[in-house]
Structure formats: structure tokens, C-alpha cells
Amino acid sequence: MISSQTPFMDLRFHVQTYGCQMNKHDSERVFGMLESLGAEAVDSIEAADVVVFMTCCVREAADTRLFGQVASMKNLPLREGSPLSERLVAVGGCIGQRDGERLFESLPNLSVVFGTQNLASLPTLLQSAYSGAGKSAEVLERSTAFSSDLPTNREQPWAAWLPITVGCDNFCTYCIVPHVRGRERSRELDDIVAEARGYVEAGVKEITLLGQNVNSYGRDLYGEPRFAEVLEAVAATGIRRLRFATSHPKDLTDEVIAKFGTLPCLMPYLHLPAQAGSDDVLKRMNRKYTARHYLQLIEKVRAVRPDIALSTDIIVGFPGETADDFEATFNLVKSVGYSQVFTFIYSKREGTPAAKWDDDTPREVVQQRFDRLVEVVQESAYRNNQTDLGTEVEVLVEGTSKRDAGVLVGKSPKNQTVHAPLPAGFTIDQLAGGFVTVRVEEARTWYLRGTVVGIEEASA
Incomplete structure (x- = not known):
């Protein structure tokens, strides 16, 4: 780590974050590292000497947005009084992990590239670029460290993200995450509880446990998932509100579901991505559950916590999706009656199996299906909120x-x-x-x- 006696004392930085909660957590660590070195956070790119992009590559739109924004900064003048001769631009997160040094070819004004496995290297890489050593890149394939070990500056003092796992072992055929976040690793339970207890003592009111699949926590450490134990242990710290994201249906156990009825701090909200309602599509996605199994989980959850709010992710237009496949998805969404649904038109991600599959469904047909789904989602959300009217x-x-x-x-x-x-x-x-x-x-x-x-x- 760079000494505080560095030019960081004179720098102002801005962090732009795209994507999931894990990226938001990592961005808070970037804030913590750079501020601990004396740099000052600012609210705009124009006012910054250093701009850090924490990126997502789950969908093509994220790539397009990043490339456009970095390119547009090429001729943006530095602030008056900046100690730099040109603005330092760093790209981290999933696009940094995926593309590495290749980003320099398409983004000439880029200074630094780092990956998901080496967040702690950012200050050293920036220092190298600052001192005139040229462009710097470091992307590790694997790390034994957790970003939670780094300094942090949380967006809100009363709320905290708390990662319990990193990476993913599921390899859904549409998903790039295992390739850019690595294989799943679980933190030791004592470390998780110690961090949670520290947050409670600092006045945090709400903790959100994070992982690409929190339900499989501990499989690599203990040979079996122990997420229910994590919920119990964190609840025992006295936290007022407890949430978690994200859950994979194939690993949601009866023990975890039961916690919604026994832990008062566990909020009545569950995000359970279905992705599709057709068994054929689910099989091609490598999701490892059926629509019937998914609906049975919903029944179990509602039996334990009838007032629970449910949300999900749905992909429309997955390669090979037929009209019947979509109707199955539409019917599942309508049957569950979600409070919120994150709907996406399938986005091809190079490096995933599904990216190689042909699909002859016209784009306008996919868009029509998407629009139909959005309409029923809005009706369901409105209907669910009506139950709270007058309460x-x-x-x-x-x-x-x-x-x-x-x-x-x-x-x-x-x-x-x-x-x-x-x-x-x-x-x-x-x-x-x-x-x-x-x-x-x-x-x-x-x-x-x-x-x-x-x-x-x-x-x-």
C-alpha cells in the first residue's frame, strides 16, 4: 500500500459504479483506500483528477456505456490547479477482469486496468501511472484475499454491504460471472460475524449479506451449505434489519426458509431469480431446477411468511425460446404475483456457451414478449402495494x-x-x-x- 506521503494528498477522485451490489461494495472499498491515502472524493468527472470505473459485463449495454463514457473524456479539460498533466482513468470490476490490457487498444486515454481479484492493487497501479511509468495493468486469475479486508467508506453510515462469498460455481450458460469473479469462495464465519458486530457497534441499522449465491455459503469450507447458520449468527449481533442477495433456487433450503419465521430482524423480502418458466429453457440455461420446484419454494416461503415481498429476474428471448416457452414464463410470473421483476432481453456474452447458439426469433417478436411481461409485472406490483394502503x-x-x-x-x-x-x-x-x-x-x-x-x- 502506498505511503500517505505521496502525491495522492493533492488528488481528487471520482468513482462511477455499474452493476450489482458486489460492485457497489467494491466501490466503497475504493473510496476507503484512496481517502486513506489522502485523496479527496468529488461528485463529478469534471472535478476529478482520477476517475475509477467499477464495471459490469453481464449485459452488452454496460460495455457500450463504459466505452462511450471513457472515450468522451478524452478531450475533457482538467480542473484548474490539478497536479496532473492529464486525467488518470482506471477501469476495474468485471470488464477489467475480462479484457485486461486489451482495453488499452480500444481506449487510448485509459491509464490503469485492474480486475475483480486484485482490488487492493489499485493505489499501486495509480501511483505507477502518476509517476510517469506509463499505463499499468494487473489482472489476477485468483486471489485468497477478500475485499472486505480493505478500508471502506460506506455510501450511507446506517447501511452496510457484507460479502459472505465471492465468485460462483454454477456456470449458467448465459452468464459471464464465474469467468470474471472466479470460482466460489466462502469467508470464515467468525470473520463475517466480527464484521457484522463492528457495524452494529458503529450504529449500522441494516446489513445486506452478499454473494453471487448466498445459499451455497460454506460448501467449499464444510462440504455442505451453511447459510442458515450465517443468518442466525449475524442476527445474534443485534442488527435491526437483515437482508441478503442473491439466492439461487436450487440451493434454497427449508432451514433458510424457516429463518423468515424465526428471526425478527430478517426482513420480509426475498429476491429469487427464476430466469424462465419453461423447463426446456431452464435446462438449456443450466439452472438445475424445474418450474414446479421453483413454485414449490414460493409456496414454502409464503407459508412461513405470508406477507413476504418477492422479486425475481427474468430473461426474455433466450436462444431457442419458443412461443410456448415464453407463455410458460409469462404464466409463472403471473402466478407468483411478484412485487418487483427485473426483466431483461437476452444479451449475448462472448465466452459463455449460449453465445455460440443460433436463434432465429425476430427481434420484434422478442420485444413484443418483453412488453407483455412488463405489463403484467406492473399490474402485479401495483396490486401488491395496494395491500399496504391504510396500514x-x-x-x-x-x-x-x-x-x-x-x-x-x-x-x-x-x-x-x-x-x-x-x-x-x-x-x-x-x-x-x-x-x-x-x-x-x-x-x-x-x-x-x-x-x-x-x-x-x-x-x-
Whole structure:
């Protein structure tokens, strides 16, 4: 790690993050590392001497966005007073891991490339580029370290991402993640609990456990998954709210499901990616479960926690998807009645088996299927939110509305966005990170709105 007696003391940096929660967590570590060296974080590329892109390569749109944004910075002038002769641009995350030094060929103004396995190398690579040694790249195939060992600067002091695994062993045929995040590795339970306990002592109100597949936690350490034990142990630290992402249906056990009924801090929200409702498509995706098995899991979860909010991921237009396949997916989504669905049109990712498969389904047909699915998703989300109309919900306050600074915004236990006017006599600085009770007077498709009727915690 670079000494604090370096030119980092004079630098300003900006981090742009794309993709999943793991990338957001890694970005917080980038903030922590660079700030610990004396650099100052700024809110815009224009004001930064160093720009770090934490990238995602799950879909083609992410590549396009990154390449366009980096290229557009080529002629962007440096801020007045910058100690650099030209802006340093670093690309990390999944695109950095996938492409490595090849990125220099297509992005001439790029200075540094690093991968998912060597986040800690970023300061050294930047120092090398800063000192005139030229472009620097380091991409490791495997690491024994966890990014959680690095300094951090969390986006919100009252919420924390806590990785329990990294990598993935599932190799779904459409997914690039195992190739850029590596094989699955689990953290020692004692390390997880120690980090969680530290967050609780620091005043964190909500912890989200992270992994490409949290349900398989411990298989590499103990020979079998022990995620239920992780939930129990973290809950015992006294955390107020506990969440996790993401779950693979094939590894969701009865023991984990039971925790929704026995752990008060485990929030009534589950993201369980189905990806498709056709058994033929699921088999080609290498998902290792059937639609029937998936629906049985939903029944079990609702039996334990009837009020639980469910979300999922769905891919439309997977190679070879027939009209009947899509109808099976459509019917599954309609049957479950999700509170939220992340719908995607299939995006070919080079290096995955599905990228080699031909598909003659016209693009307009895929788009029509996608539009149909979105419509039923919106109807379901609206219908689910209506069940909270007239009730009182506990809200963890996050800030104010972008449209109206007089309206607070926060999250309900079911992960719904909730709006309410700031109560008289309180500022958002007093309420942010605390809990309020909101009486729901309006329920829309994607949010609830109401009036604050109780304030549990507020800053002095």
C-alpha cells in the first residue's frame, strides 16, 4: 500500500459504479483506500483528477456505456490547479477482469486496468501511472484475499454491504460471472460475524449479506451449505434489519426458509431469480431446477411468511425460446404475483456457451414478449402495494426526494420505496438513518406515500 506521503494528498477522485451490489461494495472499498491515502472524493468527472470505473459485463449495454463514457473524456479539460498533466482513468470490476490490457487498444486515454481479484492493487497501479511509468495493468486469475479486508467508506453510515462469498460455481450458460469473479469462495464465519458486530457497534441499522449465491455459503469450507447458520449468527449481533442477495433456487433450503419465521430482524423480502418458466429453457440455461420446484419454494416461503415481498429476474428471448416457452414464463410470473421483476432481453456474452447458439426469433417478436411481461409485472406490483394502503409501515429514512427536498424517502421492511412530508420541526439530517412510522395514504406501482405518525429515532 502506498505511503500517505505521496502525491495522492493533492488528488481528487471520482468513482462511477455499474452493476450489482458486489460492485457497489467494491466501490466503497475504493473510496476507503484512496481517502486513506489522502485523496479527496468529488461528485463529478469534471472535478476529478482520477476517475475509477467499477464495471459490469453481464449485459452488452454496460460495455457500450463504459466505452462511450471513457472515450468522451478524452478531450475533457482538467480542473484548474490539478497536479496532473492529464486525467488518470482506471477501469476495474468485471470488464477489467475480462479484457485486461486489451482495453488499452480500444481506449487510448485509459491509464490503469485492474480486475475483480486484485482490488487492493489499485493505489499501486495509480501511483505507477502518476509517476510517469506509463499505463499499468494487473489482472489476477485468483486471489485468497477478500475485499472486505480493505478500508471502506460506506455510501450511507446506517447501511452496510457484507460479502459472505465471492465468485460462483454454477456456470449458467448465459452468464459471464464465474469467468470474471472466479470460482466460489466462502469467508470464515467468525470473520463475517466480527464484521457484522463492528457495524452494529458503529450504529449500522441494516446489513445486506452478499454473494453471487448466498445459499451455497460454506460448501467449499464444510462440504455442505451453511447459510442458515450465517443468518442466525449475524442476527445474534443485534442488527435491526437483515437482508441478503442473491439466492439461487436450487440451493434454497427449508432451514433458510424457516429463518423468515424465526428471526425478527430478517426482513420480509426475498429476491429469487427464476430466469424462465419453461423447463426446456431452464435446462438449456443450466439452472438445475424445474418450474414446479421453483413454485414449490414460493409456496414454502409464503407459508412461513405470508406477507413476504418477492422479486425475481427474468430473461426474455433466450436462444431457442419458443412461443410456448415464453407463455410458460409469462404464466409463472403471473402466478407468483411478484412485487418487483427485473426483466431483461437476452444479451449475448462472448465466452459463455449460449453465445455460440443460433436463434432465429425476430427481434420484434422478442420485444413484443418483453412488453407483455412488463405489463403484467406492473399490474402485479401495483396490486401488491395496494395491500399496504391504510396500514402503518416502519421506514428506514434514507434522504429526501430528488424532486422535493421537503419529502423524506426511505425503505419499508418489504423494500418498498416510501415517501412522506418531513414532519414539522425536523430536518432530514435529524431523521436520516433513523426509523419513522408512516401511515400509507397512497399506493402506486413503485412506491408508497403517506404521513409520518411516529418517530422512533432521530439525531440530536
